[in-house]
Amino acid sequence: MAYSLPLWVKYKISGGVALYPRVPALGAEAIVDLIVERTLYFDRVIERVVEQVDQLVVMGAGYDMGAYGKLQGKNLSFFELDQPSVQTHKLATLESSGIASEHVTFVSVDFTNENAMGRLIESGFDTSKKTLFLWEGVTLYLSEADVRKTMRGICNTATAGSVLLADIYAQRFIEIAGKTSAKKTLDATDEGLDFGLNFSTKHEESLSVFVESESMPVGECFFLGEKSDKGPFVVVVEAIID
Numbered sequence: 001m002a003y004s005l006p007l008w009v010k011y012k013i014s015g016g017v018a019l020y021p022r023v024p025a026l027g028a029e030a031i032v033d034l035i036v037e038r039t040l041y042f043d044r045v046i047e048r049v050v051e052q053v054d055q056l057v058v059m060g061a062g063y064d065m066g067a068y069g070k071l072q073g074k075n076l077s078f079f080e081l082d083q084p085s086v087q088t089h090k091l092a093t094l095e096s097s098g099i100a101s102e103h104v105t106f107v108s109v110d111f112t113n114e115n116a117m118g119r120l121i122e123s124g125f126d127t128s129k130k131t132l133f134l135w136e137g138v139t140l141y142l143s144e145a146d147v148r149k150t151m152r153g154i155c156n157t158a159t160a161g162s163v164l165l166a167d168i169y170a171q172r173f174i175e176i177a178g179k180t181s182a183k184k185t186l187d188a189t190d191e192g193l194d195f196g197l198n199f200s201t202k203h204e205e206s207l208s209v210f211v212e213s214e215s216m217p218v219g220e221c222f223f224l225g226e227k228s229d230k231g232p233f234v235v236v237v238e239a240i241i242d
């Protein structure tokens with residue numbers, strides 16, 4: 001019963017069917033496990049890296065609450081980057097929920113049309129401090145050129161020992177999500193999916209070639225769905241600024 005309470009609450013609020021989230025072994029995931037699993041591996045890397053950094057930048061933060069939970073006690077400077085419309089709504093929601101956000105610097109940025117690092121520096125980001133950049137659930141909405149531009153900006157500006165933690169999707173996933181019922185949701189919010197890597201063969205090589213081409217060595221990485229004959233559908237990857 002204890003485990004079913006959050007799902008019962010979800011059902012009461014949304015009216016949607018209360019499914020139990022699964023946590024399969026690494027590599028055995030199906031696409032339905034994506035959200036739970038990717039966050040689990042993000043959290044695993046965050047737990048290790050957060051002890052070595054002074055700043056946390058949540059890029060494309062959306063409604064991520066990482067800056068308001070136990071990380072708040074870590075004596076970090078927090079920055080959240082997102083499009084203005086999302087940030088305005090998030091700030092209003094935090095306020096109406098009584099959740100303090102004064103410790104977070106909100107920086108409005110469009111990764112496509114603006115220089116994210118330039119906007120961060122204008123907002124008080126300290127380039128001499130080691131930083132953890134989180135980029136969860138965002139690269140797939142951008143073009144390869146914009147993903148590369150943002151990675152290059154981080155690599156050229158952040159101090160050595162900083163880390164970029166991101167999820168990068170397989171082209172297969174982008175194609176599936178562009179066709180299935182997920183497309184209806186994306187159409188409703190006027191969003192489209194774009195960037196993915198070819199993970200159908202030699203996925204580890206595809207990933208390292210891509211990340212290293214932006215001058216960052218690959219640290220820890222987790223390929224979800226790796227046991228499928230079609231290859232993994234996403235990787236959570238730690239890219240190191242050295």
Ligand SMILES: C[S@@+](CC[C@H](N)C(=O)[O-])C[C@H]1O[C@@H](n2cnc3c(N)ncnc32)[C@H](O)[C@@H]1O
Pocket residue numbers: 059060061062063064081082083086109110111112135136137138141142
């Ligand atoms: C799926 S949400 C992920 C939110 C959060 N990182 C999480 O994991 O819960 C994608 C986020 O990326 C942001 N985003 C998408 N394209 C963007 C762009 N071109 N510039 C800035 N933010 C963007 C969206 O506004 C949204 O908050």
